[in-house]
Amino acid sequence: MRRYVYQGKILSLAIEDEHWEIVEHKDAVALLVQDPERGVLFVRQYRPAVGGRTLEIPAGLIEPGERPESAAARELAEEAQLGGRLERLAEFYVSPGFTDEKTYLFRVHDPRPAAGTPDADEELEVVWLDPDDVLAGVCAGSVQVSAATLIGLLYATGAER
Amino acid sequence: MRRYVYQGKILSLAIEDEHWEIVEHKDAVALLVQDPERGVLFVRQYRPAVGGRTLEIPAGLIEPGERPESAAARELAEEAQLGGRLERLAEFYVSPGFTDEKTYLFRVHDPRPAAGTPDADEELEVVWLDPDDVLAGVCAGSVQVSAATLIGLLYATGAER
Numbered sequence: 082m083r084r085y086v087y088q089g090k091i092l093s094l095a096i097e098d099e100h101w102e103i104v105e106h107k108d109a110v111a112l113l114v115q116d117p118e119r120g121v122l123f124v125r126q127y128r129p130a131v132g133g134r135t136l137e138i139p140a141g142l143i144e145p146g147e148r149p150e151s152a153a154a155r156e157l158a159e160e161a162q163l164g165g166r167l168e169r170l171a172e173f174y175v176s177p178g179f180t181d182e183k184t185y186l187f188r189v190h191d192p193r194p195a196a197g198t199p200d201a202d203e204e205l206e207v208v209w210l211d212p213d214d215v216l217a218g219v220c221a222g223s224v225q226v227s228a229a230t231l232i233g234l235l236y237a238t239g240a241e242r
Numbered sequence: 243m244r245r246y247v248y249q250g251k252i253l254s255l256a257i258e259d260e261h262w263e264i265v266e267h268k269d270a271v272a273l274l275v276q277d278p279e280r281g282v283l284f285v286r287q288y289r290p291a292v293g294g295r296t297l298e299i300p301a302g303l304i305e306p307g308e309r310p311e312s313a314a315a316r317e318l319a320e321e322a323q324l325g326g327r328l329e330r331l332a333e334f335y336v337s338p339g340f341t342d343e344k345t346y347l348f349r350v351h352d353p354r355p356a357a358g359t360p361d362a363d364e365e366l367e368v369v370w371l372d373p374d375d376v377l378a379g380v381c382a383g384s385v386q387v388s389a390a391t392l393i394g395l396l397y398a399t400g401a402e403r
Contacts, residue, residue, distance in 0.1 A: 086247070090263060094247070097290050104265055106340065130264045130338055131342045137338070140339075173389045173392045175388075176389070177298070178252075181293070220331065220332055230334070232392055239399075
């Protein structure tokens with residue numbers, strides 16, 4: 082039995098069987114955009130939840146009734162004004178000990194300009210970086226990334242897959 | 243300004259600036275144990291938060307005042323009755339859009355038996371599986387994993403790293 086403590090915009094908090102603290106959260110998409118010349122596309126942004134700036138691949142939440150592929154195309158247009166052919170690489174629960182949030186990771190093939198307007202409450206800096214350099218920074222603890230970003234980096238640098 | 247809606251055992255829920263829904267959560271460790279003969283060590287378990295069973299590499303929360311390395315050794319002993327030399331591979335925020343939870347991923351070298359008692363509220367099945375098979379299942383959407391597990395799988399199958 083789930084007793085709801087809070088029901089909000091992007092998440093709800095419930096206690097199950099008076100024991101498990103569970104966050105119900107919208108699912109998400111993340112996008113790996115890789116170019117042989119420019120590297121991988123990242124966004125730098127301030128994240129209130131962690132109280133600092135992160136380097137992440139483009140990502141966003143799936144709205145109710147939206148398919149992961151549609152959310153992926155929308156987020157890529159909003160955050161980077163890009164479109165392209167989407168290949169679903171993998172899906173994973175971000176932290177199944179406490180939340181049902183699942184992220185769908187896509188690779189974007191043949192990226193091309195697309196019309197999109199950034200969310201009003203997001204201040205993003207879009208940058209292309211060498212994935213090997215970023216991965217070295219992650220391993221050294223000097224670059225703060227999301228799980229989806231590290232997964233994207235490992236796909237980007239593991240050419241054999 | 244953070245206004246707390248809930249303060250619990252493993253997490254707290256706060257609203258920042260009357261806008262951002264933020265879950266403060268303990269940090270975590272995850273452990274990649276790989277053997278040339280047996281493959282990679284996984285635990286199968288029922289996860290109330292996702293309402294189903296997952297396949298994950300051993301993982302657990304860092305207790306207050308505990309170092310990541312100490313938590314990693316403790317969790318590995320509790321979940322798999324194993325010890326070994328720990329190498330820190332990477333750290334990442336699981337979902338920085340809403341939570342500060344960070345996971346530290348370790349590789350375990352020279353695994354050997356160690357004394358440890360499983361948590362009373364965890365029912366785990368410990369299994370060794372071929373990481374290429376599991377990765378294929380993740381990509382096909384037939385195996386449910388955590389972000390840390392997918393990251394571990396990519397390290398395990400990317401021999402060049």
